Amino acid sequence: MAGLDIRMFPCLSDNYGVLIHDPSTNHTAAIDAPDEDAVLAALDEAGWTLSHILVTHHHADHTQGIAGLKRRFNCHVVGPRAEADKIATLDETVGEGDTWRFGPYEARIYDTPGHTKGHIAYWFPNPGVLFAGDTLFALGCGRVFEGTMEEMWSSLEKLSRLPRETLVYCGHEYTASNAKFALTIEPDNTHLQGRAGEVKEKRAEGLPTLPTTIGAELDANPFIRANRPEVKAAVGMPNSSDAEVFAEIRRRKDSF
Numbered sequence: 001m002a003g004l005d006i007r008m009f010p011c012l013s014d015n016y017g018v019l020i021h022d023p024s025t026n027h028t029a030a031i032d033a034p035d036e037d038a039v040l041a042a043l044d045e046a047g048w049t050l051s052h053i054l055v056t057h058h059h060a061d062h063t064q065g066i067a068g069l070k071r072r073f074n075c076h077v078v079g080p081r082a083e084a085d086k087i088a089t090l091d092e093t094v095g096e097g098d099t100w101r102f103g104p105y106e107a108r109i110y111d112t113p114g115h116t117k118g119h120i121a122y123w124f125p126n127p128g129v130l131f132a133g134d135t136l137f138a139l140g141c142g143r144v145f146e147g148t149m150e151e152m153w154s155s156l157e158k159l160s161r162l163p164r165e166t167l168v169y170c171g172h173e174y175t176a177s178n179a180k181f182a183l184t185i186e187p188d189n190t191h192l193q194g195r196a197g198e199v200k201e202k203r204a205e206g207l208p209t210l211p212t213t214i215g216a217e218l219d220a221n222p223f224i225r226a227n228r229p230e231v232k233a234a235v236g237m238p239n240s241s242d243a244e245v246f247a248e249i250r251r252r253k254d255s256f
């Protein structure tokens with residue numbers, strides 16, 4: 001099959017929008033809709049017509065473009081079942097264990113509560129792409145607003161089991177500040193040192209630091225590494241549970 005075409009574009013102050021396009025059906029889906037005009041500009045540039053929107057969670061900077069795009073394209077809007085009461089425009093709701101078809105491609109849905117109660121992530125095993133919303137960031141993770149620290153940790157753990165080569169698209173460009181923080185936890189992690197250097201170069205050239213991969217995050221992201229003995233030791237909690245260590249790292253980042 002012809003490849004799934006993926007285009008990412010910056011919008012608002014630090015969000016990313018993403019379009020995916022299946023040439024065989026001519027379908028195009030937006031991953032979240034942070035900003036109607038930015039999505040329209042990206043569609044225009046690609047010469048694509050919007051057929052679907054896949055929503056990760058209810059926050060305004062992921063949903064505020066939906067109503068306008070739906071009026072214009074009458075597109076089919078898919079989103080988290082557990083947040084159907086918060087996102088008025090959903091045509092279809094999905095949750096953990098569901099599969100969702102986009103032309104020849106299949107997405108598997110994961111519930112990833114923590115940042116919001118009903119947050120979901122979309123994993124396309126072929127070609128190996130994860131749309132993580134605000135759950136997992138490059139060298140970071142989302143703030144835990146609605147769920148518990150335990151829930152957020154299990155969400156990250158779930159995503160950590162995906163194949164290492166999985167490409168990860170996230171909702172925001174926070175990587176430079178995430179790298180600075182991550183180095184306070186694991187200053188001697190050579191993978192992290194390498195990433196921090198790359199991130200600096202890319203941002204200096206105005207380039208995005210995304211997508212990342214599951215493998216790169218497993219090597220350098222202190223949040224998803226909270227179960228590693230070396231990270232537990234680094235925060236002075238060698239005998240604490242994975243979730244407790246994650247919670248400590250998340251609290252430190254909140255006041256960083």
Ligand SMILES: [Zn+2]
Pocket residue numbers: 057059062115134
């Ligand atoms: Zn959010």
